[in-house]
Amino acid sequence: MPTTRPIRWLRWFSVPFFGQERNYWRAVLACFLAASTFWLLNSLNKTYTTRITYPLVWRYNASQYIAVQPLPTEVAVNVTGRGWKLLRRNLGLDVRPAELTLHALPATRYVTARSLRPALQQAMEGLQFNYLLTDTLWVEFDKLVSRRLPLALSPAADGSALPYAASFTPATIVFRGPASKINALPNPYLVHLPQAPAGSTTGDIRVPIGGPELVDPNVQDVRVRLQQRPLVTVLMEVLPELMDAPVGRTYRLSPARVRVRLQCFPEDTAHLNPADIHVQLHYGQFINSDSTLRPFLADRPDAARGGRVITRGVRVTVETGKL
DSSP states (O other): OTTHHHHHHHHHHHGGGTTOOHHHHHHHHHHHHHHHHHHHHHHHTSEEEEEEEEEEEEEOOTTTEEESSOOOOEEEEEEEEEHHHHHHHHHTOSOOOEEEEOOSTTTOOEEEHHHHHHHHHHHOSSOEEEEESOSEEEOOEEEEEEEEEEEEEOOOTTSOOOSEEEEEESSEEEEEEEHHHHTTSOSSEEEOOSSOOOSOSSSEEEEEOOOSTTOEESSSEEEEEEEEOOOEEEEEEEOOEEESOOTTOOEEEESSSEEEEEEEOGGGGGGOOGGGOEEEEEGGGOOSSEEEEOOEEEEOOTTOSEEEEOOOOEEEEEOSSOO
């Protein structure tokens, strides 16, 4: 059979290992360990050319500028060196990072291989730097500025005002971060309530400040004291709708417009639209050919906190046909 010869060789090799005492196996294991150690030491003493990643440290004026994007912490390079040095680099033992100093910020947008080479050659002790595997490292900086802003309550999710007036402790907050983000912050800075306060609004609640990424407030939360807000009254005139009236007749309403009184918060007055106000007259209340119907408010704008019709009655006259 074709497999007979390999089986014989395998049996010839394995027979000496059967029936041996424990000391025999200890000697065999010691021989293997010694051989492996000599092989490893011999390999680490050889010179290799390979690719590694080398750590970077950035030096710049951190009191005036801030990195908008995370800076690269290492760069891929091709180096030549003994196995011992390459092993220490891979294990991160006593590795001196390459220091890169940035000037002319925030105009600097990238660092070329020509600028990286001197820093890498100076930092690599015992390794021969060959070349970079990338030709450009991209960076982005902005001026580090501060801005003090007053606080105000954020409106509801639908844009309407909250029924609370708020006092804040502290009343203003200093934000520090990139100029592009700091200048984009609203004035006043809006504080979002985590949920609608239940029960009495005379107590204090703690509200986190939050903010955009890289922007640091000088406090992490503020104390907010809530109080009920007074409403303002707005008078509007709308056309009433005659409901369920028989068709084929002409009706004249007097007055043609009815007055509606709405209550809302001052900042919601701009959201009041007469088209969202619906006043109806029920034809079922019609008694004779010249009667007065009582108007009622069927719908009002979402920004209104309350409302009622202040016109007491509308005279409805049938100009053609009979009831």
